[in-house]
Amino acid sequence: MVEYPEIDKYSALDSPMHRFDPRAKIVAFIVLIFAVVLVPNLKLALIALIGAILFLIVSKLPLRFALQHIKWVFLFVVPFIVIMPFTVPGTEIFSFFGLTMTYEGLEYGILVAVRALSAVILVLPMIATSKFNVTIKALGELKMPNMLVQMFMFTYRYIFVFVVEFQRTWRAMVARGFQLKTNLYALKMIGRALGTLFVRSYERGDRVYQALRARGYTAKPKTLVEFKMRASDYVWTAVIIGFAVSLLVVPFVEVL
């Protein structure tokens, strides 16, 4: 019914991306992702895609794992490839039953898809190569407001608790003969199961707060991880940001 997030399943591997300082890694890849989504033509988008795949290979993440995480983007992108060739005006390729497929539409649709795919691939070397709590800590070091950093930590931690809790509720419902169908009764039952989850989590939130206070919690982050930039971190940052800048600059150079 609901599954665990397993994004940092392979964070214990060893690769240049795993050794990359998490702060620099987040900044560099976010810059690159912004550059990738803004490339104006298909040629550059394909170069971006190749670059993204190279970073994925460098990260040594297993292909199966990568594909599992990448596949979701297709759900969103497929409509663009299917619909846009027929709705964007331009040079006709062929037409049938009053539908006209245009070259511009097809190209734009593929451009959108390639940019989306490249961006989602880049998320993996950025996020899947560190333990997720280390990533959150790095966000704090990068001056994200303390309240949000703390919320990230607690929320991430409690997702695992509630997956188990909801699975238990769900098993109990199924054991009593509940079937998931799209009817009023089933929806009401789901509503009640979720209502129970909210009530329990609200009460748990109270207990968590009391327990934290008893241990001296003051809403200030304290973790054992220490970050240190090394020479290789500067090199990788320069490589990634350099790639990003060239993706953005090249179109203007070509115009001149």
Added chain:
Amino acid sequence: MVHISDGILSLPVLAAGWAITIALLAVALWWSKKKGNLEEEIPKLSVMTAAFFIASLIHIPVGPTSAHLILNGLVGVILGIFAIPAIFIGVVLQTVLFQHGGITTIGVNTANMGISALIAYCIFKWGNKVGRSIMRKDLSVGIFGALAGGAGVFLAVIFTAFSLILSSKEAFFAIAIALILAHIPIIVIEAIITGSIVVFLMKAKPELIGGLENDE
């Protein structure tokens, strides 16, 4: 699919999304500081955010396909202004843990769902003020809960369609229309589920609903 992927929207739309989201987050953080007691708010808010995150992973069969719940209307009804940080955390986690949505579109997606959640909160709060004088309390809570739940998704879909059209009218207009049509069953499903959750909570734990004034 109200979380737009990377690579689709234009730079002005992406920038506007981030600007709105950061402004809304700043208001929510300022509000929580004003109320004081941050160390009490954070664990409770996070636990609720996690619960919403789990709820949004549930897939409901819709005809031949399935859709997952969004529940941003419910987040608004329960958390009020704190729906903004909760939805922001939810959107970021969906993006980085499951790759639903995009990194550059975190701003747009949070703004689309967050503003809808705040409007849902207002619908529920003001609706109940009027509703309770003319009908039974659980009926009023159920009706306006369902309205808020449906409105939350409906508005989020409309805002998402607008984000697409603002990026490129000629390219994305048909997609935006398809997006709205595809979400009609989900709006109905969310309305029913939100209504039943809110009625359940009113009976089991009324203090949990921020949009409900407890006057008894």
